[in-house]
Amino acid sequence: MKSTEEMTDDRVPPTSRSRSHAVAATGVLCLLAFCGSRIMVGPSRDAGSWDVTAAVDGWADESSCIDCHDQPSEFAQTGHAKTLRPVSHPDSVKLLTHLAALDAAQAEGTKIVHDQDDLYAVNESDGLQRQLKLDWCFGSGTHACTWVSAIPDSHGNTDVLEFRWTWFASIGDFGITPGQPETRGNSPVSALGLLFDGPKARRCFSCHATVVPVSDGRIEQAHIHPGVTCQRCHGPRAKHVQTEGDYHPQGWGSVGRMEAVRRCAVCHRLSEEHEPEEIVPGNASIVRFQPVGLLQSACFMKSEMRCTTCHDPHRPMDQQDSLRIQQCIQCHDSKIDGHTTCGAGETDNCLGCHMPKVKMNFPVEFTDHWIRVPSEQTRHEP
Amino acid sequence: MRFRLHPDRYLWWVASLLLVLSTESYWFDRSAQVIAPLHNCLLSIGNAWQVPLAAWGPIEASEAWPFWAFAICVSIVTAITARRMSLTNHAVLGVMLLIGISLSLKPDQLLSALCVLAACRIAAVKQTSLSTAKFATTMFVFGFSVVTTLEFGLVALILLGTAVSQLQNRSDAVGIEQQRRFPIVAALLAAGLALAAVFHDEFAAALFRPVNWLWRDTSRMPSMQFLSGAPQDMIASGLLGVVMLVTVCQLLKCENTTITKKLLALILAAIGLGCGRYSAVTAIAICELNRKDALPHSQVSSKLWIPCSCVLVAVLQWTWLLAINGTSDIGGSSQNRLVDTTLWRFQGPVMITNRDQASDWQTAACRDRFPLLLGDRWDADSDQVGEHTAATHDLLEGLREFYLRTDGTAGGYNAFLKQHKPVAIVVDSRSLAAIRQLSVDPTWRVMSIDSRRTIFGRSDTSDTGPQTRRADNLFMQMEWPRPHVNMQLDGTLALGTADDSRAVGMVLTAMRLPYAALRILPDDDSRETARVRTWCYLELAHRSIRHTGQPSLLDQYRAVVRLRQLSNSVLTPQRERENIRRALASLQDTHIRTDVPNGLTHSVSEPERIVRFALQNGHSGDTLASCEMITPSSVGQFYRCLLSSNDDRLEDVRAGLQTALGASGFPARLREEALFYCGCLELELRNAEVARRFFAQGHEIDADSRFSALRLQYLSQMTSK
Secondary structure (H helix, E strand, O other), rough: OOOOOOOHHOOHHHHHHHHHHHHHHHHHHHHHHHHHHHHHOOOOOOHOOOOOOOOOOOOOOOHHHHHHOOOHHHHHHOOOOOEEEEEHHHHHHHHHHHHHOOOHHHHOEEEEEEEEOOOEEEEEOOOEEEEEEEEEEEEOOOEEEEEEEEEEEOOEEEEEEEEEEEEEEOOOOOOOOOOOOOOOOHHHHHHHHEOOOOHHHHHHHHHHHOOOOOOEEEOOOOOOOOOOOOHHOOOOOHHHOOOOOOOOOOOOHHHOHHOOOOOOOOHHHHHOOOOOOOOOOHHHHHOHHHHHHOOOOOOHHHHOOOHHHHHOOOOOOOHHHHOOOOOOHOOOOOOOOOOOOOOOOOOOHHHHOOOOOOOOOOOOEEEEEOOOOOOOOOOOOO | OOOEEEEEHHHHHHHHHHHHHOOOOOOOEEEEOOOOOOOOOOOOOOOOOOOHHHHHHHHHOOOOEEEHHHHHHHHHHHHHHHHHHHHOOOOHHHHHHHHHHHOOOOOHHHHHHHHHHHEEEEEHOOOOOOOOOHHHHHOOOOOOOOHHOOHHHHHHHHHHHHHHHHHHHOOOOOHHHHHHHHHHHHHHHHHHHHHHHHHHHOHHHHHHHHHOOOOOOOOOHHHHOHHHHHHHHHHHHHHHHHHHHHHHHHHHHOOOOOOOHHHHHHHHHHHHHHHHHHHHHHHHHHHHHHHHHHHHHHHHHHHOOHHHHHHHHHHHHHHHHHHHHOOOOOOOOOOOOOOOHHHOOOOOOOOEHHHHHHHHHHOOOOOOOEEEOOOOOOOHHHOOOOHHHHHHHHHHHHOOOOEEEOOOOOOOOHHHHHHOOOEEEEEEOOOOOHHHHHOOOOOOOEEOOOEEEEEEOOOOOOOOOHHHHHHHHHHHHHOOOOOOOOOOOOOOOOOOOOOHHHHHHHHHOOOOHHHHHHHEEEEEOOOHHHHHHHHHHHHHHHHHHHHHHOOHHHHHHHHHHHHHHHHOOOOOOHHHHHEEEEHHHHHHHEEEEOOOOOOOOOOOOOOHHHHHHHHOOOOOOHHHHHHHHHHOHHHHHHHHHOOOOOOOOOHHHHHHHHHHOOOOOOOOOHHHHHHHHHHHHHHHHOOOHHHHHHHHHHHHHHHOOOOHHHHHHHHHHHHOO
16 A cells, blocks of 8 residues: 555656656666765775876876987986896896806806896705896996896785895995895795895885886886886876976976975985984994985085985986085185185085095995084094 | 554564674674774874763663674664565565665664664654654654764754655645744754754764765775675675665655655765665665555565565575585684783774774773774864875885875875884784785784784884784794694684684785694685685795795695686685786796706606696696506605695595605605605694604705705794794
């Protein structure tokens, strides 16, 4: 029995019935659309949009940058541009072939083997032959080159095995990779290198590449854009290229000083990533992280300087003005009254005392960016 | 009209009761939190609206009911609504409504459902005047909902909407007196609500809970999504969705339904379809709004087949669950289902990555000791919710250190954790990828595992360090048992039902502890246990490749065969098929390899090469024929045992291997490998001492063999102090 609220069909005019059907259909369609949108889009955010390097879309072909900009002409020679290369890169192959001449590597039975297009690190010892396929060469060679193998774990996520031997520019030869034991182990992993788990592997690639697509923990090797290139700093620029420059999102020129330093520090490290007791002058372990020392410097705190004050990231280091004192004398010119000048009487070699090169416990030197008046307490121990 | 208890009411109730009980194995013992707990989250607004009854001392101790009591109440509510729906509308809709509500209504929604049902029933009472009694009842229902639930906004919406609708519908019948009275009543009510909002800042936020989820960040609450969760939950949501759509369609088509009522139905449907949490309650409301007159008794009797079919559905549900999960501890004790965190000797803030699990930490025992950074009250979120969500994302993705996000903000969970200093991070035990990532964090270690949550704590503090070390020792002992070491599970591991054990097993496998996982699996042949076992064998197979550069034929064969079987099963979801594909690819990866260099290779016959290849790639086929061609026969038997390792009992496989080993002609080149497999089988069979002997024997025979690295690791773990 129907409710008294309802009329029987024969008392409802046809036009009224069709109108009510239309209303019902519209209402239901709207509900379905709303429900569908909630299911498809949902409240969750696209994980790919979180990490700049993992962004899926928006990347331009960087060969088109030079059409309008001069900077890319020299950029290819910079350390940033060459900081990650496939192992098959001619420079990488050339370096690896020198490993065969290293006595220490020979002593422990390690050599490099070419197999068609692949390169393998092979260790023959204890009656076994352990073999590791190398995939990438990390480092431009300005300081060093270290090779890695991207190996899947049981779920297909990407781990990295860092090769045991590193080529160091300062000695022109190979040495044990920093952080690895002096004596090799017995397993294929420990005989040939050191294993980095997934999160660490991703971190490695994200600082040496511009695009690092990650899908459920697996780094999509084929789609890595190696090297810290134009869009790593300037962001995805597909729309900028498509509009021939009409679309010009906020660039480095418009970010504040601290934000600019922070962006460099994504890879060159922030002081927040260290324990407070580590951030002391004379601690050699923080020298390689330039922003850590720079932000402690009086020069930084009392001026408007930023990383790009001394460094032009578009040009190779050996062509940088930072090797000279041009920036120092902006505030420390002996010819200008009121400027603080060197107590030791130096006028053209500021860096030697105030930003010395510090030798690490491996054959690499880094410039100490904690600009300060050196003292016995804060001088770095060799 | 006299109220008559028709027999079919019992059938409806029984069907619903059976379905509700099927959602919880330990229904006899488990408690259900019916009243929303007090809210004291650190990143929430400080003066969030609290359910007044929850703050009343005598009630606080009884905010949780026995699950069976909750089930009885829910099934009554469900039966009432579903029965009427099926008798006056369409039988199928009633059945769908019964199944949907029974499977999806949560304990904290019971009182809301009761209030909503009462509100709709009040609205449906046919009176010619807006009587004082009806008004008083309406106020009582609303007041009751304010005092006992957080969903009083929904009740207010229904009461207001139906009141306006009735006014519109009886515009000719209602006298001038009633027409004049309604605006006054409405104004008084509005003034009351406004006053409440003035006295308590967050009353309005709580009042608008049914809609403010639209613009609040609820991304870390999966229950807010419609059609989300386990397959059972998705089926329930889907059924409720269909019922709501059909009922709304009927309401919209009806000429004599007021525009207000139609609008109310649309709003309720949008709430129910847009937010999974409200599906059950809004379905009840919409069906009651479309309430029609009851059928005569004679017609009811002829429709007994409907409740009977509901009972049949419930029985089928129980049958299905028992078939999939094996014999569970039905009606047993629930004490061991969740790790008792009150046993821990520290306290401090807790960060949960699945905000739906907030209720675990808001019991009277936990609330003050372990305040949450953020709970499940989206209406009480402060502007720090975005930061919490972002940090949760980074945790689940393993993004520890500082990185730049596309919106220019700083990513990396380490900074967030340093700032807010939680003592524990709670990850949903189903988030295996996240657990795997976080388990390799240098600072955070697993403190406890149960089927619902995996809890991490800092290993470098005096608060949580001892518990992390206790957990580490337990897991290591489970993976590589050492002699004379007792295992204390309290406060670290909770296994509960067979289903719980399997869930914990998957977590241990994700942590790369497959032997520990195999140790706790129930001893049954259920599909779910077989599935977990498959992932354990994958982990074992990959471990051999990773640490020795070559596959363990025993583990590789079982892993590949089982993975393929799992992938081919129609019950395997597409997502898992993709994971299986990646897993199989990882087993075939050749980045790491170990060989015997040229000149040292032992002569291996062609049949033996074929068999080894087949074992490595999971092909059985006509491999047994090749085994027959291998000489000596002990070697053929060795390989036959390996080929049968997937089908035969482990004890039989072990016995076969030992027989082959003991045969006089068994070659020395295979002896060390066979001893390694025997040791692994003994580990699986929980005979640690025997396993140690096999590994030690293998080491004596050939200390530098291809399996030496892994064997040495096992021996060092099993003999360490």
